[in-house]
Amino acid sequence: MVRLLNVYTISIFASIGGLLFGFEISSISGVIDTPQYKEYYGNPLGATQGGITSAMPAGSILGALSAGLIGDWLSRKVAIQAGAVLWCIGAAVQSASNSIGMLVAGRLLSGVCIGITSSLVPIYQSEISPRKVRGRIVSFQQFAITWGILIQYSIQYGCSFIQSEASFRLPWAIQAVPAVFLFIGLFWFPYSPRWLASKDRWDETLKVLAFLRTPDNDINDQLVLAEYREIEDQLRSERETNSSALGELVSRKMRRRVLLALAMQIGNQLTGANFLDYYILYVYNSVDIADSKMAAFIQYTIKVVMTIPAILWSDKWGRRPILIVGALFMAACFFVAGGLYSLYGEPNPVPDEPFAWVIDGYVHVSRSVQACLYLAIASFNLSWAPVAWIYSSEIVPLRIRATTVSLALTCRWTINFAVGFAIPPFFRATKWGIFIMFGLFNAASATVVYLAAPETKQRTLEEIDEIFEHGKPLWKSILALQETNGLEARY
Structure with a gap:
């Protein structure tokens, strides 16, 4: 019998933070x-309009910075609850504006809430997950984002037939409902075992690990x-390194990893997906799409559907090939769309x-x-x-x-703010x-991943240290770990 509270159900529930993110994207x-x-x-x-749209990522910058x-002070869980209140x-x-x-x-x-939850939900998920399914678990965050976009857009599409201010006020008010569930539900969920360890709460660490890894809470x-x-x-x-967190961030040992984490989030924001999320109606109206x-709505449905394969197979396919192929395919889609605009377009x-x-x-x-934009958004998700x-x-x-x-998400939201403000x-x-x-x-982005991003699938968070410290070129370093001893049979 499968226990109701396990790594999957806990991670899915925590992903309501991603649902809120999606709500806010399509609320505009x-x-x-x-x-x-x-x-x-x-x-x-x-x-x-750019200022209205980019207000959310502007607030997210503040949230991500803090x-x-x-998250280190209150715990991942409690910080997410604070974000839900905001x-x-x-x-x-918004609904009363x-x-x-x-x-x-x-x-x-x-946006402050989104900055907090978008930083800490994936951390919480990764820190409670077994290594072999960590990619799948953290992917729930993006799956929830796509569902949030689709649900909120569907609500707004239905409310658009209301001939009053309620057509936009009602969807903005409904946004609060999932946040209430997130705030209340997290009281029954465990703290991150790695956060507990960082606070020297070792007995609780062992109990939480036993709860997450065994059906009978066996600490032995x-x-x-x-x-x-x-x-x-x-x-x-x-x-034992006896250095400050800030000092470690810029240390030679950690510099590559920190810069790569930043590059992942910056690259995510420069794919053009935000352009298609925020202003897709502008684009479709400009090419004379009838409805x-x-x-x-079809585009947002594609976002949901195409996130499912990533959840199921990201831990088998690996991070590198997914990122490289995805970026190149999106590039081709945008080039074709731009070429069609250039050849067949005219001044409005x-x-x-x-x-x-x-x-x-x-x-x-x-x-x-x-079709090009559908394919691009499918590849992105x-x-x-x-x-x-x-x-x-x-x-x-x-x-x-x-x-x-937090720093990576600050960069993400800074780019998001710039894109949201500048696109109109x-x-x-x-x-x-x-x-x-x-x-x-x-x-x-595809070039950066090829040159700088090693493969990390199915490795513990602790084993990943070996990948970056091995000394070989990063894109080859995964080969050095093929003989790494680990508990493959269970995890």
């Missing part, structure tokens, strides 16, 4: 084209004791629309652009969407894990050039 993408939103807020365009300290406050402010300033303030507050299980000793040895080794809202004769370049009268070309979370949270040791992931005016100014830009970014 689903309303920017509705007449009620345009009329109430004065038809915001360009930098004004997540490392809060989310409820932000949702209330009577001006653009108040709407921006609400999104800032919600040999594999539980082996993992306990591995954590103990790793923590002792880290403490742009339904086309966007309507001056007060959010796009200055249109494809009109070429139905097959419009459908081809739509199969590759960079889940694996960036996995990789950033697993390649650094416990002592600086929360701080490193940039889309108008560059016409089709924005697609070429994201294609080049994806090609560059």
Whole structure:
């Protein structure tokens, strides 16, 4: 009989933090084209709409900056609960907003929550997971994000038929519901065993490991004791270095890992997925898609479906091939879409629309652009969407894990803020050039992974130290671990 509370159910529930992230993404993408939103807020365009959209990642920068300290101080679990409280406050402010300033303030507050939860949920998941399924477990975060986007967009699509302000206020208020469940439910869940060890709560560490690894909470299980000793040895080794967390971040030993964690999150944000998440209605309207809202709904459904293979097989396929192939495929999709815009597009004769370049009268070309963007978003959710979370949270040791992931997520949200703010005016100014830009970014990301990112699948968080310290070129270092002794049979 399968126990109700196990690694999978705990991780899935913690992924409600990702659901909130998805809610906030589509809370704007689903309303920017509705007449009620345009009329109430004065038809915001360009930098004004960019400011509204980017308020959430601006708040996320603050949340991510503080997540490392809060997560190490209060624990991963309690810090996530604090983020849930902030989310409820932000949702209330947004739904009651009577001006653009108040709407921006609400999104800032919600963003602080997203910064905290997006940093700490994958850390919590990776620290409770057995190594052989760690990729699958952390992928639940991205799966939840895609579900959040789809659910919120579906709510907004239904509410768009309401001929009043409730068409956008009701979906923003509903956002608070999952946060309430997250806050309450976490009281019954365990602390991270590695966080407990960092606080020298060793008896609790052993009990939590036994709870997570054995059906009968057997603290004398040999594999539980082996993992306990591995954590103990790793923590002792880290403490013997006798250096500050900040000093370790910039030390020669850790510099590569920290920079790689940052590169994963920056690359994730430069794939163009945020462009398609936030402003997809602009794109579909510019290519004369008849029912742009339904086309966007199909896109968000694709995001959910294509995350499933990553959950099932990321620990078999490996991190490197998924990232490289995904980035190259996205690059090709954006290049083709940009080429079609260039060849068949023309200036938009309507001056007060959010796009200055249109494809009109070429139905097959419009459908081809739509297909390219569907393929790009499918590739993103199969590759960079889940694996960036996995990789950033697993390649650094416990002592600086929360701080490193916090720093990586700060970079992520800084890029997200810049992209969200700049895209509306940039889309108008560059016409089709924005697609070429994201294609080049994806090609560059594939190159970085090939040259700098070693394979880490099915290794304990402690064994990953050996990968980075082996001394061979990083893209070859996984070969040196083929004979590594481990408890493969159980984990």
